[in-house]
Amino acid sequence: GESVGLHLPTxxxxxxxxxxxxxxxxxxxxxxxxxxxxxxxxxxxxxxxIRSNMDKRQGQRVTVxxxxxxxxxxxxxxxxxxxxxxxxxxxxxxxDYKLSFGAGTTVTVRA
Amino acid sequence: xxxxxQTPSHQVTQMGQEVILRCVPISNHLYFYWYRQILGQxxxxxxxFYNNEISEKSEIFDDQFSVERPDGSNFTLKIRSxxxxxxxxxxxxxxIGLAGNEQFFGPGTRLTVx
Numbered sequence: 001g002e003s004v005g006l007h008l009p010t011x012x013x014x015x016x017x018x019x020x021x022x023x024x025x026x027x028x029x030x031x032x033x034x035x036x037x038x039x040x041x042x043x044x045x046x047x048x049x050i051r052s053n054m055d056k057r058q059g060q061r062v063t064v065x066x067x068x069x070x071x072x073x074x075x076x077x078x079x080x081x082x083x084x085x086x087x088x089x090x091x092x093x094x095x096d097y098k099l100s101f102g103a104g105t106t107v108t109v110r111a
Numbered sequence: 112x113x114x115x116x117q118t119p120s121h122q123v124t125q126m127g128q129e130v131i132l133r134c135v136p137i138s139n140h141l142y143f144y145w146y147r148q149i150l151g152q153x154x155x156x157x158x159x160f161y162n163n164e165i166s167e168k169s170e171i172f173d174d175q176f177s178v179e180r181p182d183g184s185n186f187t188l189k190i191r192s193x194x195x196x197x198x199x200x201x202x203x204x205x206x207i208g209l210a211g212n213e214q215f216f217g218p219g220t221r222l223t224v225x
Contacts, residue, residue: 032212034212034213036216041218041219042218042219043115043202043204043216043217043218043219044154044202044216045216046213046214046215049212049213089153089154091154098144098156098159098167099144099146099154099156099204099214100156101153101154101155102153103152103153104153
């Protein structure tokens with residue numbers, strides 16, 4: 001069956017440094033991927049998305065890279081700030097807009 | 112900015128009791144979802160709802176679960192006879208339509224079954 005997963009459960013990063021969060025997926029038929037951020041006690045919050053016909057998409061301080069050859073997705077956060085501390089999930093969307101989430105990476109920003 | 116709201120924020124119940132979790136999706140959205148997240152685990156899809164009927168449900172969403180949109184604003188998840196393993200955060204989400212990309216999530220209801 002399909003699965004979406006992250007490589008590392010935790011990431012500690014110095015404030016101001018760049019963060020890279022990785023995700024591997026197994027369903028080669030997936031055509032749309034999303035990164036969500038979840039702060040403590042809150043619901044998932046959309047960060048950025050990418051379609052399978054793209055390999056890179058940039059937002060404000062965030063970049064998502066998609067490598068379909070190895071079924072790998074990454075989220076890069078530039079100049080990481082304390083407010084970036086959260087759990088980050090990658091998710092794939094099926095045709096009916098159901099989301100399948102990965103396990104999550106907890107990012108901790110050190111001052 | 113419009114947002115999805117959920118009540119209550121925390122629900123404690125005894126095993127075997129019925130619970131109803133409530134959600135108010137964003138007003139012009141047409142697609143509604145319930146997800147759950149067991150503590151420390153990933154978010155799992157439960158059910159999607161469109162045009163007053165279930166469009167898809169997961170293996171988790173068994174006969175003990177039901178959803179309803181009783182009026183034009185509320186979207187509810189009912190668990191008829193709760194089990195210990197139903198303890199989790201339950202998130203409601205809504206989507207404007209198939210042209211939209213972003214599912215907006217509510218803050219969640221923490222369900223504790225004792």
